[in-house]
Amino acid sequence: MRPIIEVNNLAKQYQIGAVRPPYQTLRESFLNAVRIPFQRRSNGSRARKETIWALKDVTFQVNPGEAVGIIGRNGAGKSTLLKILSQITEPTHGTARIYGRVGSLLEVGTGFHPELTGRENTFLNGAILGMKRAEIARKFDEIVAFSEVEKFIDTPVKWYSSGMYLRLAFSVAAHFEPEILIVDEVLAVGDARFQSKCLNKMRDVGMKGRAVLFVSHSISAITRLCPRTICLEEGRVVDDGPSSQIVSSYMSVGLGTKPERTWQHADTAPGDDVVRLSAVRVRSEDGGVMAAYDIRKPVRLEMEYEVLEPGHILVPIYHVFNEEGVHVFPARESDPMWDGRIRPVGRYATTAWIPGNFLAEGTFLVSAAISTMNPVIIHFHEHQAVAFQVVDSTEGDSARGDYGGPLPGVVRPKLRWTTDELGKSSLPLIVEAGQFTR
Amino acid sequence: MTNMNASTAEIAAPELKTRSYVSIEASRGWRLFSIGELWAHRELLYFLTLRDLKVRYKQTAFGIAWVIVQPVLMTIIFTVFLGMLARVPSNGLPYAIFVYSGLLPWMFFSSAVLGCTVSLTGNANLITKVYFPRVLMPAANVAGRFFDFSIAFSILLALITYYRVVKDYPISMSWKLALLPLVVILLLLLTLGMGMLVSCVNVKYRDVGVAIPVLLQLWMFVSPIIYPLNLVPGNWRMLYSLNPIVGVIQGFRAALFNEPFPAFALAVTVVFTLALLLLAALIFRRTEKTFADNV
Numbered sequence: 001m002r003p004i005i006e007v008n009n010l011a012k013q014y015q016i017g018a019v020r021p022p023y024q025t026l027r028e029s030f031l032n033a034v035r036i037p038f039q040r041r042s043n044g045s046r047a048r049k050e051t052i053w054a055l056k057d058v059t060f061q062v063n064p065g066e067a068v069g070i071i072g073r074n075g076a077g078k079s080t081l082l083k084i085l086s087q088i089t090e091p092t093h094g095t096a097r098i099y100g101r102v103g104s105l106l107e108v109g110t111g112f113h114p115e116l117t118g119r120e121n122t123f124l125n126g127a128i129l130g131m132k133r134a135e136i137a138r139k140f141d142e143i144v145a146f147s148e149v150e151k152f153i154d155t156p157v158k159w160y161s162s163g164m165y166l167r168l169a170f171s172v173a174a175h176f177e178p179e180i181l182i183v184d185e186v187l188a189v190g191d192a193r194f195q196s197k198c199l200n201k202m203r204d205v206g207m208k209g210r211a212v213l214f215v216s217h218s219i220s221a222i223t224r225l226c227p228r229t230i231c232l233e234e235g236r237v238v239d240d241g242p243s244s245q246i247v248s249s250y251m252s253v254g255l256g257t258k259p260e261r262t263w264q265h266a267d268t269a270p271g272d273d274v275v276r277l278s279a280v281r282v283r284s285e286d287g288g289v290m291a292a293y294d295i296r297k298p299v300r301l302e303m304e305y306e307v308l309e310p311g312h313i314l315v316p317i318y319h320v321f322n323e324e325g326v327h328v329f330p331a332r333e334s335d336p337m338w339d340g341r342i343r344p345v346g347r348y349a350t351t352a353w354i355p356g357n358f359l360a361e362g363t364f365l366v367s368a369a370i371s372t373m374n375p376v377i378i379h380f381h382e383h384q385a386v387a388f389q390v391v392d393s394t395e396g397d398s399a400r401g402d403y404g405g406p407l408p409g410v411v412r413p414k415l416r417w418t419t420d421e422l423g424k425s426s427l428p429l430i431v432e433a434g435q436f437t438r
Numbered sequence: 439m440t441n442m443n444a445s446t447a448e449i450a451a452p453e454l455k456t457r458s459y460v461s462i463e464a465s466r467g468w469r470l471f472s473i474g475e476l477w478a479h480r481e482l483l484y485f486l487t488l489r490d491l492k493v494r495y496k497q498t499a500f501g502i503a504w505v506i507v508q509p510v511l512m513t514i515i516f517t518v519f520l521g522m523l524a525r526v527p528s529n530g531l532p533y534a535i536f537v538y539s540g541l542l543p544w545m546f547f548s549s550a551v552l553g554c555t556v557s558l559t560g561n562a563n564l565i566t567k568v569y570f571p572r573v574l575m576p577a578a579n580v581a582g583r584f585f586d587f588s589i590a591f592s593i594l595l596a597l598i599t600y601y602r603v604v605k606d607y608p609i610s611m612s613w614k615l616a617l618l619p620l621v622v623i624l625l626l627l628l629t630l631g632m633g634m635l636v637s638c639v640n641v642k643y644r645d646v647g648v649a650i651p652v653l654l655q656l657w658m659f660v661s662p663i664i665y666p667l668n669l670v671p672g673n674w675r676m677l678y679s680l681n682p683i684v685g686v687i688q689g690f691r692a693a694l695f696n697e698p699f700p701a702f703a704l705a706v707t708v709v710f711t712l713a714l715l716l717l718a719a720l721i722f723r724r725t726e727k728t729f730a731d732n733v
Contacts, residue, residue, distance in 0.1 A: 083730065088569050089728075089731060090462070090727040091464055099458070104569070113489055113493055115493050115496045116493065116496075120489075128485075128564065133481050
């Protein structure tokens, strides 16, 4: 298969003059022209302008049908990359080849004019994006239906609510059907329901053999939409691969909390004279320490510790929090083998298995503790010892099914569902409903 | 469909019909416009022009009538003060017709050039967010003003008819009328070249936006709009005709009213226009790539 996007050593340099205004006046240019030769003579060098490389040696390829997420911190070069690929600005050097029509949604509603009606703006915006008039006319009804502003389509958009405005704008863009769709953070529009509608629409684009480039700070949106992610850092591609992998390394760098933590020295390790912690890890089913886990697979929480004093009944405990700080659950050891049994001096590793299809997608922080009961003595409680990520791809067999939008909730169990057919008569249902409301 | 992952999607991918591609790289040197690209965006020119027109006259009580109000009011003022009181000669035409036929091309030129200065800077949100041939912005502005020009032209026809039929004024017209479209095309190209130039220079040097209104006012008085060309002393007329507007306005009147064509002035205008178009296109293309960074 031949790539639909080929990017080779793309680089973009910006000048960052200290107090240079965004535009020059003629007078300044004349003055500079006069001044610079003199400066050259006096300093021996031209007044140097400070420059930064917003992008440097960026190389990657995208195949038809691929949806690629682009993440990176602010200033990593994401927007510059998208601007170059959508031909808004030129690279300083390097090349990019794009085989097909590019639709860039760097901001929804570009070119919407407040004085024009929804209908007029639909045609104008469509033309700006690159659609032919006939094409817009053909899709017009569909666009309006998708945007849910039918009633106001002949009203100037300045009377629209911001939600209506954005819905119509996205709707036009979503129906553009380019071979390559470039999207930057536009999904922060509208309510949750419309957002998920947009995400599904974008997913459809990816599935029709086209390519999607998606820049977002919403990591869960990226893992849902894009099987592959490119991570930029200071203008360079630092990672390129399967989203779950990239996203987790990005996350662990971002939060500073890793899926594994070990304490080498006894004096820094959490604990007391009875027991001392030496490591906490998050492991997959088959033992690998990873930062991100498939929502369908179990996750193992492991703590390694050394019992220093004999004669104690010790209870290992985990607390799991999500990124909003919600205490998802505490868990204490419930292994019949160790229940009420004194743990002899020695080294141990205690593992708790979190089942697959249980936690929702997102980041989870784990606290590890060991206590003695009756009386309660906490030997150590290491807060936010480790972190991990649960990713929910849209492959269809997790609890989200094939729904691509954001889902609320801290857990996402896959429940057993049953539906019984109760025959054609509606009578029993009415009786039941009556009982219910009474 | 639910289990469709990247690999199955690849199989389902339609083989792109053409392997034509957009190549993105740093441009070097001077280049001109790609006609193919402009042609591909012709509908956008139409919509941008439509937008300019609709926006300009939406929520105005007189609406499109403003196109006529402005030149007509100016014609009345000039006719009263210059034609009737100061008795400025008008080549044997009714002064109203004389001045209107000068104001018509001039107002098209000046309003279009004025509009073009801000056509890029005023649409920064578009330029920094989406790609299209940037030259469409000044071009749409010129096209919109040309629409105004066409409407206002109908008033000229009405005026001529009025004077010929009602006042029985001998306004001579001839085969030269057939050359009018050529003069109008020349005017259009001159305006487009000027518009392109000021629009792209204004992106980097905002002085242009301030200077242009002043320059246009001065320019009007060194052009044969409110007075006839033959008011200029003969030995100065060559120098005077170096003003490229002279050829267009005199040519416009010559075609309409069976006057001799000002050969020298027209030649100056043609040469100037072609040089201007080339220069403006080169500068526009050269600066175009930094619009998004400067606008």
